[in-house]
Amino acid sequence: MNALVWYVIMKWMPKGSSCVDFVTQRSLYEVRKRPSKSYSWVAFMLANICAELPWNTLMSVFIFFGWYYPIGLYHNAEPTGAVTERGALLFLLIWSFVMFTSTFTHMIIASVDVAENGGNIATLQFSLTILFCGVLVSPSKLPGFWIFMYRVSPFTYLVDAMLSVSLANALAFCSSVEVxxxxxxxxxxxxxxxxxxxxxxxxxxxxxxxxxxxxxxAIMDTNAFLSQVNSYYDHRWRNFGLMWAYVAFNVCAALFPYWFGRVPKSAKKN
Structure with a gap:
């Protein structure tokens, strides 16, 4: 399961091409539209962010139906009769994830001049959120100073939610080598x-x-395994809400640097 989550995350890591597209549109806006006052910088930024959301929503549908049902994760929800609820929530988690990657890219490139530099920064920061989310290294094994990265990484809560919604409340059976x-x-x-x-x-x-x-x-149900990796079914809706808090933060963090670093400020009159 961890490998599947890792695969989905890596496939949607922000790429340099998104940065190139934004930088091109930003250059056109700053050279033509802003001097003519056709529309404000807020409209420009929000239009660029919102234009990608419908496409990412469509991609969420393909990711969900190409992953959740083919590998049979819905069977884990059948004993509790929560197939519909857990399937819908997992789709919402995937949707919030692709929304996060899109807004994260805009947050990074908003005030960066060179697209390649923005792509490098985005890749580095995105990699850090993955490294410290508890999948590669458990929180108990992190040096004390770095535990804050585990707590602030959005993928700490995304992986927690995806694992618990996919696997919780089902019977577990040991293989011959685990007995x-x-x-x-x-x-x-x-x-x-x-x-x-x-x-x-x-x-x-x-x-x-x-x-x-x-x-x-040693394990009777999947909840025992999930507790070992700090994943709990009771946290599922909280984690979903936190993902949208990160999305909102990305949008605000894209608008403020652009205003601070690239929007001309009116000179004060004496």
């Missing part, structure tokens, strides 16, 4: 020997009445 095999003390069954352990830590036995070759699986 622990051992013999209980003489005179005890496997169930009797591990009853205290399983009541506290969970897990399941293939045959509780066996007196030898106990086969123990």
């Amino acid at each position: 622990s095999v051992f013999d209980p003390p003489s005179g005890q069954t496997c169930g009797q020997y591990l009853s205290a352990c399983t009541s506290i830590a969970g897990g399941s036995l293939s045959d509780v009445n066996a007196t030898s070759q106990c086969e123990f699986c």
Whole structure:
């Protein structure tokens, strides 16, 4: 699952071509439209940002239907009868992700003169959000100083939501290499020997009445696995809302640098 999330993220990483298109349009605006006062810089910036949103929304549909159903993630929602809700929420998460990548690109390139420099900055910052989101390195293994990157990275909350919505509340089964095999003390069954352990830590036995070759699986459901990677189903809507907070931040962070660095300021009268 982590590999799939990583693939989707990498496919939608901001590319230099988006920066080139914006820089070209910005040059035309600043040379022709702004001197003639055809429209304001706010209209120019918002038009560039909003023009990409319908296209990205369409791409969200293709990503969702080409990923969610073919690999059968909807089966994990069937035991709780939440197939529709979880499918819809996962689509919304993908949608918020592509909205984020689009507005993130505009935030970076808004006040940068050279498209290639903007592309390099965007790639570097986008890579940092991925590196510190908890997928490649868990929060417990991050140096103390860098834990703030885990908390501010938008993909901390995106990956948390996508993993939990895709996998939560379903039974889990160990493969043959994940099963622990051992013999209980003489005179005890496997169930009797591990009853205290399983009541506290969970897990399941293939045959509780066996007196030898106990086969123990430490995980009974997907929630146990998700808790190990700091992903919780209860956080799903909170994480979705946080993604849109990042989108709003990107838009504001695109407008302010452009106004501060590229919009002519009226000279004060003496």
